[in-house]
Amino acid sequence: MLTNNIFKRFTYKLFAPDLLQRGTYGAFRNLLEHDRQCHELMADLQDLFYKKKEPTEWAQVTALYDQLSGAVGAMTRELSLISSRNGTDLSTYHKKFDSYIRFLLQPEPNRTTPPYTICLAEPRMATRVTGNKAKNLARIYQNFDCAVPPGFVVTTHSWNALVAHNNLRPKIDSLLLDLDPGNNQSLRNTSEAIVSMIMDAEIPPEVDRAILKSSHDLLAGLSDQSPTRFAVRSSAVSEDGFNSFAGQYQSILNVAPEDINHCYLQVLASKYSPSALLYRITAGISDTEAAMAVLIIEMIQARAAGVIYTADPKGEEENTLCIHSVKGGGEKLVGGKVRPHLSCFNKDDITPKGKSAPDAPIHADDAQKLARLATGLEDFFGAPQDIEWAIGDGDPVILQSRPLRTILRQTKTDPPGTAGKPALPLLYHGGVTAAQGRGTGTACFLSPGTEQPDLPPDAILIVDAIPASLIIYLSACSAVISTTGSAASHFATVCRELEIPLIVEATDIKEKVSPGESVTVDADSQNVYLGIDKTFPSSPRKPFSSENNHPFYRRLQAVLEFITPLNMLDPEADSFVPESCRSFHDIIRYAHEKSVQAMFAIGKSGSRRGHRKRLETSLPFDLYLITVDDENRGSSPDDTVTIDQVKSIPFRALWYGLTHPSVKWGDHEYYNWKEYDNAAMTDGFAFKNKTESASYAVCSHDYLNLNIRFGYHFTIVDALCGENSTQNYCSIRFAGGGGTDEGRFFRLKYLEEILSRTGFQVTSKTDLLDARLEGLDMDRMAQRLVTLGRMLGTSKLMDMKLKDSDSVTSHLSQFFQFDDTISDQDLLP
Numbered sequence: 001m002l003t004n005n006i007f008k009r010f011t012y013k014l015f016a017p018d019l020l021q022r023g024t025y026g027a028f029r030n031l032l033e034h035d036r037q038c039h040e041l042m043a044d045l046q047d048l049f050y051k052k053k054e055p056t057e058w059a060q061v062t063a064l065y066d067q068l069s070g071a072v073g074a075m076t077r078e079l080s081l082i083s084s085r086n087g088t089d090l091s092t093y094h095k096k097f098d099s100y101i102r103f104l105l106q107p108e109p110n111r112t113t114p115p116y117t118i119c120l121a122e123p124r125m126a127t128r129v130t131g132n133k134a135k136n137l138a139r140i141y142q143n144f145d146c147a148v149p150p151g152f153v154v155t156t157h158s159w160n161a162l163v164a165h166n167n168l169r170p171k172i173d174s175l176l177l178d179l180d181p182g183n184n185q186s187l188r189n190t191s192e193a194i195v196s197m198i199m200d201a202e203i204p205p206e207v208d209r210a211i212l213k214s215s216h217d218l219l220a221g222l223s224d225q226s227p228t229r230f231a232v233r234s235s236a237v238s239e240d241g242f243n244s245f246a247g248q249y250q251s252i253l254n255v256a257p258e259d260i261n262h263c264y265l266q267v268l269a270s271k272y273s274p275s276a277l278l279y280r281i282t283a284g285i286s287d288t289e290a291a292m293a294v295l296i297i298e299m300i301q302a303r304a305a306g307v308i309y310t311a312d313p314k315g316e317e318e319n320t321l322c323i324h325s326v327k328g329g330g331e332k333l334v335g336g337k338v339r340p341h342l343s344c345f346n347k348d349d350i351t352p353k354g355k356s357a358p359d360a361p362i363h364a365d366d367a368q369k370l371a372r373l374a375t376g377l378e379d380f381f382g383a384p385q386d387i388e389w390a391i392g393d394g395d396p397v398i399l400q401s402r403p404l405r406t407i408l409r410q411t412k413t414d415p416p417g418t419a420g421k422p423a424l425p426l427l428y429h430g431g432v433t434a435a436q437g438r439g440t441g442t443a444c445f446l447s448p449g450t451e452q453p454d455l456p457p458d459a460i461l462i463v464d465a466i467p468a469s470l471i472i473y474l475s476a477c478s479a480v481i482s483t484t485g486s487a488a489s490h491f492a493t494v495c496r497e498l499e500i501p502l503i504v505e506a507t508d509i510k511e512k513v514s515p516g517e518s519v520t521v522d523a524d525s526q527n528v529y530l531g532i533d534k535t536f537p538s539s540p541r542k543p544f545s546s547e548n549n550h551p552f553y554r555r556l557q558a559v560l561e562f563i564t565p566l567n568m569l570d571p572e573a574d575s576f577v578p579e580s581c582r583s584f585h586d587i588i589r590y591a592h593e594k595s596v597q598a599m600f601a602i603g604k605s606g607s608r609r610g611h612r613k614r615l616e617t618s619l620p621f622d623l624y625l626i627t628v629d630d631e632n633r634g635s636s637p638d639d640t641v642t643i644d645q646v647k648s649i650p651f652r653a654l655w656y657g658l659t660h661p662s663v664k665w666g667d668h669e670y671y672n673w674k675e676y677d678n679a680a681m682t683d684g685f686a687f688k689n690k691t692e693s694a695s696y697a698v699c700s701h702d703y704l705n706l707n708i709r710f711g712y713h714f715t716i717v718d719a720l721c722g723e724n725s726t727q728n729y730c731s732i733r734f735a736g737g738g739g740t741d742e743g744r745f746f747r748l749k750y751l752e753e754i755l756s757r758t759g760f761q762v763t764s765k766t767d768l769l770d771a772r773l774e775g776l777d778m779d780r781m782a783q784r785l786v787t788l789g790r791m792l793g794t795s796k797l798m799d800m801k802l803k804d805s806d807s808v809t810s811h812l813s814q815f816f817q818f819d820d821t822i823s824d825q826d827l828l829p
């Protein structure tokens with residue numbers, strides 16, 4: 001391809017130079033458009049990192065990167081068309097950085113090969129294949145002396161095979177791309193669409209055969225005295241590890257053998273429930289990293305069940321384990337629907353702390369057995385555990401064991417004068433602390449089965465139950481209070497992970513607090529106060545880990561290190577070569593700089609110098625033009641052109657503004673490049689040789705690309721102003737300045753205000769401003785270009801003049817006194 005480009009270029013240069021210039025002009029326009037896209041996409045990626053509100057769906061990061069990489073690659077190709085010598089090696093560096101970044105975006109392939117199922121008795125368990133829940137249960141089954149229900153796991157390879165077999169990945173990614181995790185309706189809509197696709201999917205034949213064989217083998221080893229039922233449970237890769245995903249995925253109980261496949265699909269589909277989607281995104285985990293395995297075990301017909309915490313998750317009771325128990329199955333307990341019986345033991349000698357109630361769901365000897373098992377499991381795994389258990393006809397059976405996140409207690413230091421309490425009336429005291437912390441906000445009641453899509457910021461959510469699905473409201477909550485529930489529920493686990501205060505068993509809270517009241521919640525003391533005391537600070541919310549250590553931001557930062565750093569600062573340096581590129585930003589800068597040099601035959605490449613014309617003007621700067629569709633191009637023997645000879649509509653409109661009587665130019669030049677030692681302005685260009693420090697424009701009848709330099713700042717204007725309003729646009733980039741930081745700041749405010757008032761979409765960072773306007777008809781776009789010209793003329797030394805906001809206001813008032821309408825005679829000579 002490159003050889004063909006070079007040969008074609010050489011042929012055109014010899015036999016058809018006008019065609020070569022037109023082709024170069026088209027490539028230059030394309031390159032500038034890709035340059036604009038690259039900067040917008042880099043800004044979008046940087047916003048995801050630097051604004052740091054909440055993590056977004058990782059598929060959106062991947063999609064932005066795909067667009068960026070495509071635009072950077074297009075710039076290298078267009079540069080090869082403009083200047084094959086400069087574009088020769090650039091694509092190689094683009095491909096190199098692209099490979100690095102894609103490794104970070106998708107570090108591990110998703111395997112679709114066997115094993116599709118693994119028995120719990122087999123030793124080949126790995127988290128990437130079976131998920132943590134199945135892996136931990138298999139370790140207990142194989143190495144620990146306790147009862148575990150027999151079963152097998154349908155591996156993540158089976159999930160990957162199902163996705164590939166039904167071609168679901170492009171459809172899932174497309175839906176995730178449009179997901180707004182901050183909008184509950186968006187979560188529901190996305191969830192419904194993906195769940196429907198999975199439930200309609202065909203299980204691949206090889207996976208179906210593996211499930212059928214493992215089911216038959218399991219049934220053959222079980223007692224045939226009564227009909228066998230199964231529990232079909234999630235075991236996703238990221239579940240039951242650093243992130244619990246407590247209650248986010250579905251578990252289906254009492255499943256008949258013939259219903260296993262249908263229930264398998266249901267559990268897979270629960271990967272995309274609204275709350276599971278939000279939890280995964282908030283945890284900074286991509287969809288492909290959360291591959292789903294499914295655990296299928298014998299169903300225990302429980303007379304009692306519950307949860308054991310081998311440590312106090314609140315960090316208050318040292319050396320204590322707590323057994324939460326209910327009669328029957330434990331699903332109502334972990335679902336936050338019932339109040340459990342609590343049995344606490346000293347971990348050193350397994351002695352009970354307090355007497356067991358006569359109506360306790362389990363006998364004292366069963367409780368002690370469970371306590372011994374729990375301490376043994378804590379020792380076995382080397383960390384505090386959150387254990388689910390059940391008791392049927394015999395000994396306790398372990399159903400699950402995962403790490404328990406505990407809070408390190410720190411000495412409280414209350415703000416001076418608060419004495420540990422806000423200076424507010426006490427509204428309510430009661431309930432049980434399930435997650436510690438303080439929160440302030442507006443009391444909002446949420447009834448079961450109702451939807452409340454528009455919670456106010458920092459809502460104090462008051463509910464009658466705490467199912468795990470309630471997580472979709474937590475982003476708007478500063479505290480939650482429930483009339484029922486338990487500290488051992490899945491929702492309480494999630495609240496502790498997110499550090500959102502939670503009080504449960506507050507039975508009469510609705511009698512004391514009214515909807516809409518501003519309240520302060522101190523979950524540590526189970527107190528609710530009327531009003532908000534700013535000296536009584538709320539607990540800061542942290543999504544799963546600190547901001548700097550969050551997996552989403554760590555990963556995005558690693559990606560950005562190959563994208564945004566700008567090292568190629570001096571285009572005159574010997575190191576300004578493709579080999580010095582260390583990021584996409586360097587490639588973008590190099591391509592932009594070399595394309596401009598090639599277009600105007602700057603530097604050593606002077607073969608097309610005859611095509612440019614210097615504009616005859618009384619203004620104190622030099623401006624050179626290339627007019628690619630002017631039939632009189634090149635007719636002037638002295639290589640000059642007057643404004644009357646220029647037929648470009650956007651150029652004439654902009655020039656009309658620059659030469660407006662309201663712009664005072666004086667008789668001095670506005671630059672002195674001999675005193676300008678280093679122009680290292682973001683993606684601009686500057687040359688130390690005065691001949692090459694002029695301003696340049698490429699224009700056609702309806703198009704303009706102007707690079708204009710005033711003193712220590714530069715401006716790029718790119719505009720299309722023709723008959724088709726849907727294609728018309730104007731973009732401007734402004735950077736630099738020789739004034740003080742304060743002066744440059746206020747000049748930027750002056751420019752922002754003018755552009756915003758005239759309809760531009762404006763973004764600015766430090767002393768760099770970008771603005772864009774689209775979709776106007778030719779007359780209105782021309783009027784905006786007149787305004788733009790006046791703005792550039794009036795702001796040329798404003799960074800030396802502006803001192804405060806009042807001076808900005810004064811200059812704006814003067815600026816908008818003039819009418820920028822341009823006549824057809826001035827626009828169309």
